[in-house]
Amino acid sequence: MNRVEKNRIIFVFTCFCLFFLLVLGKAFKVQLIDSSDLIVRANSQFLRxxxxxxxxxxxxxxxxxxxxxxxxxxxxxxxxxxxxxxxxxxxxxxxxxxxxxxxxxxxxxxxxxxxxxxxxxxxxxxxxxxxxxxxxxxxxxxxxxxxxxxxxxxxxxxxxxxxxxxxxxxxxxxxxxxxxxxxxxxxxxxxxxxxxxxxxxxxxxxxxxxxxxLTIDKDIQSMAEKYLKEAVLKHNADKGGVGVIDASTGEILAIANYPSFDPNDVRGSNPEDRKLSFAIEPFEPGSTFKAFTVGSALENKVAKLESTYYAEQGRMRVDNHWIKEAETHEKFEWISVADILRFSSNVGTTKIAFDLKFPRFKQTIKELNFGNKTGIEVPGESRGIFTEADNVTPLSLSNISFGQGIAVTGVQMLAAYAAIANGGTYIRPTLIKRDPNVVTVSELEPENENQLQKRHTVFSKKTTDDLTKALTAAVEKGTGKAAQIPHFQIAGKTATAQRVDRNGGYKGYVAGFVGYPVNVDNRFVIVVYIDNPKTGGYYGGAVAGPVFKNLAEYILYKNKDISRLAEHEDNDYDLKKVKTNIDIVQVKESSTRSLTPGIVPNMMGLDKITTSNIGTKLNLQMLHKGMGVVSSQFPAAGTPVTEDTVVKLEYTPPTYE
CATH class of the missing domain: 3.90.1310.10 (Penicillin-binding protein 2a (Domain 2))
Structure with missing residues (x-):
């Protein structure tokens, strides 16, 4: 083989090697470098x-x-x-x-x-x-x-x-x-x-x-919305809010604002009506906040219920401003701490706050979680408005003590009053039923572990007993008389707070009431507020108090507390009198009953369980409608029973005269 042929072979071999390397490089690029992009492009051509x-x-x-x-x-x-x-x-x-x-x-x-x-x-x-x-x-x-x-x-x-x-x-x-x-x-x-x-x-x-x-009780929720709507319309108010919490567990039983909307027709609703203002729009609480001022003073042993303060005959000068009573005709002089709550004295509450001092007062407020989110499962929950300063001016302290210069949500007030009702323990409110036998969603991620801890002690049992005693007097003999319920002790506080307008001033009022029944097995707290009532008055007792009363009556009946009341021999009421009063409620329009076979008995005022038992005993055909106690029956009591007789009973929630 001569040199020329040998060079040709080398040249051809080199060309093949270069071509092979080129193919190999291209394959490397396609299969490794560009593979992801090419797969996406390929799929886009034949996959959807x-x-x-x-x-x-x-x-x-x-x-x-x-x-x-x-x-x-x-x-x-x-x-x-x-x-x-x-x-x-x-x-x-x-x-x-x-x-x-x-x-x-x-x-x-x-x-x-x-x-x-x-x-x-x-x-x-x-x-x-x-x-x-x-x-x-x-x-x-x-x-x-x-x-x-x-x-x-x-x-x-x-x-x-x-x-x-x-x-x-x-x-x-x-x-x-x-x-x-x-x-x-x-x-x-x-x-x-x-x-x-x-x-x-x-x-x-x-x-x-x-x-x-959820922790919500559909029946209680329905009645809460009903009574709230009636109050807002009756008083021509802008809106209103209501909430019910189980004081021992922190479970929300009902929570609502009116106006509301139908989620089946979102397009036809007002965006403002879709918000749960009760949790996301803070307001100045007014006099309902005085319970926490008094509670802090009692807990810190600054005052006792029987301690007295001079109320300056209804006017007190603080930082060149006059602190006055809500009712200008009130000219209190020496007044006890209990009566300060009972008659809702602004001057008296200010004097208590001045003795208490802001640092200790602030500690109580923060322990009740004001100024922080409660952690309730509501998007956009508000923290409310409360200063982080170590101290404030005397005028600011005075205002905060009776519920001005601080803004809270309805949920915060529910949880804080529940701490009074349950003996002093603050419990984080919740809407999610966390029953171990029920599959539930995961817990929320807390923003701050201390802030959202589930429960902690704020007041001693002695403090909450004293507060409950004073709040009960406020309903029985003070500003909350419209919330009284026969046979039950109600602890509560009214509020007629000035309403902050968009310009930062005050215009109109927010009528409020917070309360809970005392002599029951399971205490629940109800918070009601009516924003800017324009007709039929604007005081908390007159506007929000009846909503509390109607809803509390319904819950007490639903829980059968009226029946249990007579079973407690250690209550403060005359047991014989209570039993007689219960009969008056249950045996409406009738003083005696007889169960004679073949004769339609008198069912008026009885609940569904009792009427069903009577029907079984007398072998009656019965038709039930509604819930509550019997308000009408057909045929009338005393009518002979035939084979075709059907006793029709209509039930409605009971009323207490």
Whole structure:
């Protein structure tokens, strides 16, 4: 082999090596460097997918009554690029489902080439679903739609979802992740002309949607909203709020604002009405705050209930300002701490605060969580407004002592008064029923571990007993007489707070009442406020007090406390008198009863359990309507019973004359 041939072989070999290296480099680039991008581009050419969320978790009250449910609806979509089989298919679809306009569908698909919704959350019959499935190129997917069966009931707490079932407000928003679970992914493959050749649904089951059980009692919630609405309308007020808390557990039994809205028709509602102002809009509490000033003084042994202060005959000068009583005709001189609460003396409360000093007063206020979020499961909860300064001017201390210069939420007041009602323990309020036997959502992440601790002691039992005694006197002999309930001791405090306007001044009033029954097994606290009442008065006792009374009466009846009252031999009332009074309530319009076979008995004033027992004993056919005690019956008592006799009983909540 000569030199020339040898060089040719080397040249050809070198060329092959370079070419091989070039191919190898290209393969390296394609398979390693550009692989991710190329896979995405490849999939985009023949794979399509869309995400649809599965059945959302339900929301129930403490007794298992549904508050938010799902109903089966259907969503229909098409791939406009596959419309080469003409538009007749859309005409057929519009005949099957009249709600889908042929013209609107054609107008829509002409603007789109890819996946296009033709109808969302349609309620179809089984026959319609089957007919749609037979249409070539039209796809249908079952889609759960959120429904709120009780309409306005608890709507500001529950919130609502959007078209894609994503929570947009309230608990629906706060616990959206838990309620919606994992999404359903709809995947389909297309050919080189964009036509779908394979369609499938895939469901991940690693994280199913969860239900939520609330602490709310649906019946109490309903009555709370009813009485609140009546008061707001009666007094031509801007709005109002009400809340009920179990003092021993911190569970919220009812919470509402009026006006409200129907989450089934969000578009037709006012955005302002969708907010739970009770937790997110602070207000100056006024005289209801005086209980904490007195409580702090008692706890720090600065004063006793029998301690007396000179009330300056109704006027006291502080920092060149006059502190006056709410009622200008009040000319108190020497007045006890108990009577300061009883008659709601601003001057007396100021004197107590001056003896107490701000640092100790502030410590009590912070322990009651004013100025911090309570941790209740409400998006956007407010901290309220309270100074972080170590000390304040005498005028500021005076104002804060009787509920001005500080802003609180209704939830904060509920939790703080619950600490008085339960013997001194502050318990973080909650809307989520945390029963170990019930699947619940995860705990909130606390912003501050100390701030959101579940419970801690604020007052001693002696302090809360003294406060309860003084607050009871405020209802029985003071400003809260309108909240009295026969047979029950009620501890409570009224407020007629000046209302802060948008310009920073004061205009109008916020009428408030906070209270709880004393002589019951399980104490509950009710907070009521009516914002800017314009007719029928504006004092807390006259405007908010009746709402408390009506709601408390209902709860006491529902809990059967009126029946238990006579069983306690250690109560402060004359037992014989109480039993007689209970009979007056239960045996309305009748003084005697007889159970004679063959004769319709007198059922008036009896509850459903008692009437059912009587019906069983006398073998009567009975028809029950409503709840409460019997307010009317047919046929009348004394009527002979025949084989066709049906005793019809109508029940209504009891009233106390």
């Amino acid at each position: 997918e869309v995400t649809v969320y599965p059945k959302r978790g339900n929301i129930y009250d403490r007794m298992g009554h549904p508050l938010a449910l799902n109903v089966q609806t259907y969503s229909i979509f098409a791939i406009p690029k596959t419309a080469d089989y003409k538009l007749d298919i859309y005409k057929k679809l519009s005949k099957i489902i009249p709600e889908l306009s042929y013209k609107e569908m054609v107008s829509t698909i002409k603007k789109r080439k890819r996946f296009t919704w033709l109808g969302r959350k349609l309620r179809l019959t089984k026959d319609q679903v089957e007919e749609v499935k037979e249409l070539r190129g039209i796809f249908i997917e079952g889609t759960p739609e959120r429904v709120y069966p009780n309409h306005e009931l608890l709507s500001q707490v529950i919130g609502f979802v959007g078209l894609d079932n994503k929570g947009l407000s309230g608990l629906e928003y706060m616990f959206d992740k838990e309620l919606k679970g994992n999404p359903v992914t709809l995947k389909y493959t297309i050919d080189n002309k964009g036509r779908p050749i394979k369609f499938e649904s895939h469901q991940s089951v690693t994280a199913q949607a969860k239900d939520i059980n």
